[in-house]
Amino acid sequence: MDLFFxxxxxxxTLLMLLPLYRAxxxxxxxDRLIGVNAIGSKTTALLIFIGVLYHRVDMFVDISLAYAMxxxxxxxxxxxxxxxxxxxxxEIEHRGS
Amino acid sequence: MNTIAVIMILIGxxxxxxxxxxxxxxxxxxxxLHPAGKLDTMGxxxxxxxxxxxxxGDMTLGEALTSLKIILIVVFVFITSPTATHAIVDAGVRAxxxxxxxxxx
Amino acid sequence: xxxxxxxxxxxxxITFLIMFAIWLLLSGxxxxxxxxxxxxxxxxxxxxxxxxxxxxxxxxxxxGVWWRFIKYIPWLLYQVLVANxxxxxxxxxxxxxxxxxxxIMEFDSRLKSDMARVTLxxxxxxxxxxxxxxxxxxxxITFHVIDIESGKTLPWIMxxxxxxxxxx
Numbered sequence: 001m002d003l004f005f006x007x008x009x010x011x012x013t014l015l016m017l018l019p020l021y022r023a024x025x026x027x028x029x030x031d032r033l034i035g036v037n038a039i040g041s042k043t044t045a046l047l048i049f050i051g052v053l054y055h056r057v058d059m060f061v062d063i064s065l066a067y068a069m070x071x072x073x074x075x076x077x078x079x080x081x082x083x084x085x086x087x088x089x090x091e092i093e094h095r096g097s
Numbered sequence: 098m099n100t101i102a103v104i105m106i107l108i109g110x111x112x113x114x115x116x117x118x119x120x121x122x123x124x125x126x127x128x129x130l131h132p133a134g135k136l137d138t139m140g141x142x143x144x145x146x147x148x149x150x151x152x153x154g155d156m157t158l159g160e161a162l163t164s165l166k167i168i169l170i171v172v173f174v175f176i177t178s179p180t181a182t183h184a185i186v187d188a189g190v191r192a193x194x195x196x197x198x199x200x201x202x
Numbered sequence: 203x204x205x206x207x208x209x210x211x212x213x214x215x216i217t218f219l220i221m222f223a224i225w226l227l228l229s230g231x232x233x234x235x236x237x238x239x240x241x242x243x244x245x246x247x248x249x250x251x252x253x254x255x256x257x258x259x260x261x262x263x264x265x266g267v268w269w270r271f272i273k274y275i276p277w278l279l280y281q282v283l284v285a286n287x288x289x290x291x292x293x294x295x296x297x298x299x300x301x302x303x304x305x306i307m308e309f310d311s312r313l314k315s316d317m318a319r320v321t322l323x324x325x326x327x328x329x330x331x332x333x334x335x336x337x338x339x340x341x342x343i344t345f346h347v348i349d350i351e352s353g354k355t356l357p358w359i360m361x362x363x364x365x366x367x368x369x370x
Contacts, residue, residue, distance in 0.1 A: 001099065008106060008144075015110075018117035022129075030189050031126055034133045037181060038120055041137045042113060044174070048148050048167065057152050058159060058230075061166045068170055072177040076184050083188035112286065119293040127333070128304045131348045132293055135330035139286045162230045169227065179327035179334075186335050186346070196346065199303045 002053065009049040016042055029082050033075065040071035102151035109144025112136050125197035126189055134182035138174060145171045218248040263369065270367040271321075277363065281356065282329055289330040289348065303349045311341040311361055318368040325360050332357065 016039050023035030044064050051060025119132025149167040154160045225240040226232075292301055313319050319341065323334040326345055335344045345357065 004103060004106075008110060011110060012113065015113055015117045018121050019133075022120050028126060028194070030185055030192075030194075031129065033185055034120065034126070034129055037185070038116060038133050038137055041141055041174070041178075042117075044170065045109070045113075045141055045144050045148075048145065052148065052151065057148075058163045061163055061170070062228075065166065065170050065173070068174055068177070072181055075181040079181075079184040079188040083191045112290065115290040115293050119289070122293060122298060123302075124299065125304070127346050128302060128348055130333055131289055131330055134333070135282075135328065136286060136290060136293075138328070139282065139330075159230065162227065165227055169224075175328070176324075179324040182327055183323070183334060186333055190335055196304055196306060198305065199300075 005049055005052050009046060009053065012042055012046050012049065030079070033078055033082070036078075037071065037075050040067070040074070044068045044071070098150060098153070102147045105147030105150065106144045109140045109142070109147060112140030112143060116140060126194060127186070127196045130182055130186060134178060134185075138178045141174055142171055213253070214248045217251075218244050221247060267368055274363060274367050278325055278328070281360075285330045285356075288351075292348070301349065305347050305350065306335070306344060307347055308342065308344045309357065311337075311343050313341060313361065313365060313368070315368060318364055321367075322361060322364050325364065326357055329356060329360075 019035040019038035019042075021035075023032045023039070026032045026035060044067055047060050047064040047067060048057065051057040051064075054060070113136070116132045116136035119136060120129055123129040123132065145167050149164040152160060152167060153164045221244040222240060225244060229236055229240065292298055295301055311319065311322060313322060319337055323337055323343070326332050326334045326343075331348045331351075333346045335346055337343050343357070
């Protein structure tokens with residue numbers, strides 16, 4: 001059973017590479033934000049997997065809850081901050097031309 | 098019990114994979130939000146329910162509390178995920194990004 | 203005036219009970235020290251900010267709304283699951299670029315209260331294939347769909363169900 005959880009955790013970690021690609025390359029700032037948000041929601045699940053692997057789920061569940069809250073607040077703050085930025089348009093035009 | 102947990106975690110991982118692939122393949126920012134916000138939430142729901150079933154173990158009080166806390170995370174994510182998605186869409190609309198559309202002439 | 207104060211006390215008691223349940227769940231310790239500490243802090247929070255969670259005028263019809271809302275959740279989860287499978291089919295399809303057809307649609311909602319509108323917007327966003335962009339003050343909803351099929355019927359059915367839940 002431990003082997004299954006280890007495999008799932010490694011698979012989830014590898015899966016984070018795809019949103020990471022979007023977070024690095026993504027044409028606009030908001031695309032990067034989507035990538036970061038997706039990585040965060042995968043981390044919430046990954047923390048519980050790690051807790052099961054170490055047989056300390058009771059401790060890791062609190063960390064996971066705090067991480068979910070932090071992820072939510074980070075996305076809210078970042079999107080509020082970027083919504084009035086002029087750079088969004090410029091970045092697209094540079095890429096598009 | 099363990100079989101149910103394994104099946105649910107596998108379904109959850111499948112949804113997670115769909116979300117990650119969708120973020121890469123979709124053409125523009127608005128359509129990327131569909132897999133990113135929703136498939137991830139569904140994957141989290143499925144894998145967390147599987148883990149909650151597994152953490153229930155032999156039904157002692159502490160393990161039941163841990164299971165309930167995992168369910169609490171799922172409820173929290175289900176309330177906040179639409180809000181976060183909406184915040185990102187709102188930022189995109191206010192910045193004036195045009196949605197990608199199919200060219201049908 | 204008399205009635206209003208009683209309603210406020212009721213909402214404070216309910217807020218206190220909800221918070222104390224969450225305290226018990228999160229702390230997981232049942233000795234006297236932790237229970238007293240939790241009761242004191244929950245009472246303080248409930249005394250200061252009961253009106254944020256439960257606005258007093260709505261209180262008498264809340265139990266019915268909650269009960270209908272609990273019955274609404276399984277239906278919502280089922281719709282979310284079906285729509286998830288549809289979007290996942292789109293994502294893994296080799297010719298995805300021809301299948302998707304993103305559009306912006308709009309419709310007028312007849313829901314009046316803020317709570318019902320928030321529930322409708324969150325339900326639309328939670329269902330894959332549709333994302334709420336904006337709700338105006340008069341209930342005009344703008345949303346983004348990934349293909350025409352996802353947005354053709356579901357928001358209207360959802361609106362009817364939510365109207366039923368909140369008794370409008």
